[in-house]
Amino acid sequence: MHDKRPAPVRTCVGCRRRAPSHVLVRVRSGADRQLEVGAGDGRGAWLCRPPGGLECFDTAARRGALAQALRTGVSAEALALVRARLVGHHDAPTRRDGPIDDETQDGTSH
Numbered sequence: 001m002h003d004k005r006p007a008p009v010r011t012c013v014g015c016r017r018r019a020p021s022h023v024l025v026r027v028r029s030g031a032d033r034q035l036e037v038g039a040g041d042g043r044g045a046w047l048c049r050p051p052g053g054l055e056c057f058d059t060a061a062r063r064g065a066l067a068q069a070l071r072t073g074v075s076a077e078a079l080a081l082v083r084a085r086l087v088g089h090h091d092a093p094t095r096r097d098g099p100i101d102d103e104t105q106d107g108t109s110h
């Protein structure tokens with residue numbers, strides 16, 4: 001395999017570390033002023049992966065960096081919810097962020 005595209009680099013909104021997106025976690029603004037974790041529509045902010053990323057999250061939350069990156073008002077309640085999700089996130093299987101390449105090719109032409 002010679003497919004060695006460089007991974008997109010993102011900046012953690014907590015510690016300002018630059019890292020490939022697959023070692024970071026994406027938080028985005030969801031519906032109803034809630035925040036979502038993972039890929040999806042809308043503006044995203046990047047944080048280091050938990051458990052270390054929880055510190056980044058707290059730093060970002062305190063500084064208002066999340067709200068700034070997402071360009072939306074972020075309630076304390078929404079922050080608490082996302083924090084709880086991040087706590088559980090590092091147990092979840094790694095999923096690739098980004099658009100889903102759903103190029104299913106049925107081999108029916110033979």
Ligand SMILES: [Zn+2]
Pocket residue numbers: 012013014015016017047048053056
């Ligand atoms: Zn960080």
